[in-house]
Amino acid sequence: MKQVLGQTLNVVNLGLEQFADTLENQAIPHTQVQWRPMAGGDVELAQWITALNDPQNPQAQRIEAANAEAVSRLKGAQPVWVDVLPAKQALGLSKTTLLHAGPPIAWNAMCGPMRGAVIAALKYEGLAQTDDQAIALADSGQITFEPCHHYGAVGPMTGVTSASMPLIVVLNKTSGNMAYSTLNEGAGDVLRFGACGDNTVKRLKWIETVLGPALRQVVLKSGGINLKSIIAQALNMGDELHMRNGASTAVFIKTILPWLTETMSDSKQLVEISRFLTTNNDQFFLNFAMASAKASADAAHGIAGSTMVTAMARNGVEIGVRVSGLGQTWFTAPAAEVNGLYFPGYSAEDANPDIGDSAIMETLGVGGFAIAAGPAIVRILGSGTVQDALRNTLEMYEITLSENDAYTIPNLDFRGTPTGIDIIKVLQSGSTPLINTAIASKQAGVGMIGAGIAVAPLHLFIQAARAYKDREPQSTQGEFTR
Amino acid sequence: MKQVLGQTLNVVNLGLEQFADTLENQAIPHTQVQWRPMAGGDVELAQWITALNDPQNPQAQRIEAANAEAVSRLKGAQPVWVDVLPAKQALGLSKTTLLHAGPPIAWNAMCGPMRGAVIAALKYEGLAQTDDQAIALADSGQITFEPCHHYGAVGPMTGVTSASMPLIVVLNKTSGNMAYSTLNEGAGDVLRFGACGDNTVKRLKWIETVLGPALRQVVLKSGGINLKSIIAQALNMGDELHMRNGASTAVFIKTILPWLTETMSDSKQLVEISRFLTTNNDQFFLNFAMASAKASADAAHGIAGSTMVTAMARNGVEIGVRVSGLGQTWFTAPAAEVNGLYFPGYSAEDANPDIGDSAIMETLGVGGFAIAAGPAIVRILGSGTVQDALRNTLEMYEITLSENDAYTIPNLDFRGTPTGIDIIKVLQSGSTPLINTAIASKQAGVGMIGAGIAVAPLHLFIQAARAYKDREPQSTQGEFTR
DSSP states (O other), rough: OEEEEEEEEEEEEEEEEEEHHHHHHHHHHHHEOOOOOGGGGGGGHHHHHHTSSSSSOOHHHHHHHHHHHHHHHHHHHHHEEEEEEEHHTTOOOOTTEEEEEEOOGGGGOOOOHHHHHHHHHHHTHHHSSHHHHHHHHTTTTOSSSGGGGGGGGEOOOOOBBOSSSSEEEEETTTOOEEEEOOOOOOOSSSSSGTSSHHHHHHHHIIIIIIIIHHHHHHHHHHEEEHHHHHHHHHHHOOSSSSSOHHHHHHHHHHHHHHHHHHHOHHHHHHHHHHHHHHSSOOOTTTTHHHHHHHHHHHHHTTTTOOOOOOEEESSSSSHHHEEGGGTTEEEEEEOOOOOOEEEETOGGBBBOOSEEEEEEEEEOOGHHHHGOOOGGHHHTOOOHHHHHHHHHHHHHHHTEEEEEEEEEEEGGGGEEEEEEEEEHHHHHHHHOEEEEEEEBBSSSOOOOEEEEEEOOOHHHHHHHHHHHHHHOOSSOOOOOOO | OOOEETEOOOOEEEEEEEHHHHHHHHTTTEEEEEOOOOOGOOOHHHHHHHTTTTTOOOHHHHHHHHHHHHHHHHOOOOOOEEEEEEEHTTTOOOOTTTESSSSSSOOOGHHHHHHHHHHHHHHHSSSSSSSSHHHHHHTTTTEEEEEEETEEEETTTTOOHHHEEEEEEEEEEETTHHHHHHHOSSSSOGGGGGGSSSSHHHHHHIIIIIIHHHHHHHHHHHHHHHHHHHHHHHHHHOOOSSSHHHHHHHHHHHHHHHHHHHHHOOOOHHHHHHHHHHSSSSTHHHHHHHHHHHHHHHHTOOOOOOOOOEEEEEEEEEEEEHOOOOOOEEEEOOOOOOOEOTTTOOOOOGGGSEEGGGGHHHHHHHHGGGGOOOGHHHHHHHHOEEEEEHHHHHHTTEEEEEEEOOOOOOOOTEEEEEEEEBBHHHHHOOOOOOOEEEEBBBBTTTTTEEEEEEOHHHHHHHHHHHHHHHSSOOOOSOOOOO
């Protein structure tokens, strides 16, 4: 096999790695060159992108200026936790409206865990007593389903949010906009993974009646807690802020402790809260980080001409992105499979596709983008070595517009995190966002079965770029100004 | 200058870097080769060490077996926090005995900060009302001064410990031995840096009457808290456990929180403790880590034939080491200057030489040895880049006997920390232990003025090796067994 035409094979393989794998398997020496066709092979799009490389191109100049503004708003955000309020009060949510993660999806199209979460929420709100009643109610069309993102909110995994749930309220002090997220329920049989039994509903009630009001007292007494500072600290403490939040959660607990002990008059509840926050709950801060990221990204949305991604979210069936200069449109593609490590007894066959609004962390430039800051996570994600983690972060610099000096990566000599995903840079490089994520069972109620890395599909960015190209004027006369 | 005998200079400089610096200053191309004479140039010692490289050498075999046992005990230790007791009870300390950091030192030889700490302790114990009375009492010879290490205890910086101070009690569950340390006082005008004003004494009283008893309740209620697990976690969260303890302290607070809230009946005191633990007190866990390290190192002490270092401590005038197979002898040298970064307004002129028992962390194989695990610390120590931190840790593998699988460094692909300093390896390589440390003002009461890295002097290890060589039989007949 190694002799062709009497010569030893010396192979350079360009692009598709499967060919190189075949050579590898046969022990044939070869060099693999990374190469992907620009814009996924869409020739017209590739020509447009190539033309944008000309610095004299007025559209390129316009995009550059718009993206500079978008990045400045994203990086300049100052997310501060200011309140805890029920969703009905914070968002004006009616009892028959449920929010969910990702782009819009109808009840009958939802994946298993999201259906489970809907059942849990309807029971929690007292609209159904049994699972069957909840399903019947959802089937009846009387429940309105909307994405969290449409309310300035974000929810991890299924993201299901209902009127009575207390929400973290985050104010971006720079731009004055607000963002919201539910409180993290901890591990186990939780709504966000689609659990809908009595214990799940009971825990949600405890969050509503004990934890939420206690944290409201804390934050009001504190005068507001700077979440940007906690995120920045945690990135220097081995967290990447998506799948590893042990440091951020510990720093958060430390930060609130004086106010918590000062404001809690019920010592039994104080013990309950202490146990809840500290037991098997290392992802507790994730929801605060997500609301911070949403408050930061929303400030950068709606800038005419910007090609920067301001939302990336998955409903378990589809993944969707929004782009700053492209209004409220979701560009969607089938949700990716997660390449990861499974808990004992589970495999890829049991896995739901990629799900949750938590990709807002990567939208901000942390999570998978900052995996180099949390090298210990490679053991949880099954994603190779620490060197692989460094490579992942370095790859994300190729698809982002800037680096965030507030969020630094010690392992890269305190380089700022790769920030501001640019649809054009994605199409130029062929690299797409890497999202660190939990893996949910596709069965409702089973919960988390692993963790890994999902690759956002290129098709999302092709669609967005096509929409941009069709919508934006492309004059070469230079008459367009911001 | 660049032309000598009509030729361009091409210089290879071996050893002393000063010569290379001269070339550098004159822009003459040169290659610097690291080289140090073995055993600091002691020819007899160098010959002995060279002979030990022969695997047939029976003394080498005997050392190897003894060191294997010492390393096994050091790594196998299971330090568990089990109690908080006043020093008089824990150590049987009389009111007129004061413990201090480092090897033995007389009152009139002590450095400024240690004298300040002695004054503070005598006022705290009610043996003196004023600084002058305290000095007169110390001068009178009625106070006994002994190293903490002689009581199985360790204290950071001045390490001054008196009878009424509550001590952390750590049990090494593997070997059954105990170790002790005071509770960390936080930052500012603290005894450990030589402060001796009213506020310092008042804080010590509060630690004695409020914090100590509260933590005792916590640890008794908990049934014992595994400190090895907290250290291991923190090493994966950016701490090196000597000068960076932000993660270990946060994890510690998280760990004790349920028991703290459960056992505190006085809600005012609970708030005080919460504020104390969380405000400007990121080194709080250091004392727990030090007691853990002491409990681990003591278990490895006293193994006949072992050349492993089991204590490394500084009293601000001298640094001393003890070796497992060399009994209770301290081998001493003048305390090193610390190469570091000063707070604004301070410089090397204001600095006390290296001080404190905290080098027990490096003796365990963390601190300066694990600086690669806490890369963000290079900004505090002024010790260059993250690459320099990696190099420091890699250098420490050359002077240690083993790697500790329980304490891993993510940045080195989870390699175990370099563990078990070997006096022979030190002399072979010429590298000596790198100690991350705080810098105290040489004036009593000023406090911390910076942080940096101290290099343990080679002379310590030359003396220890000479003592070993003189004491141990050196037959080449192979008749010695363990």
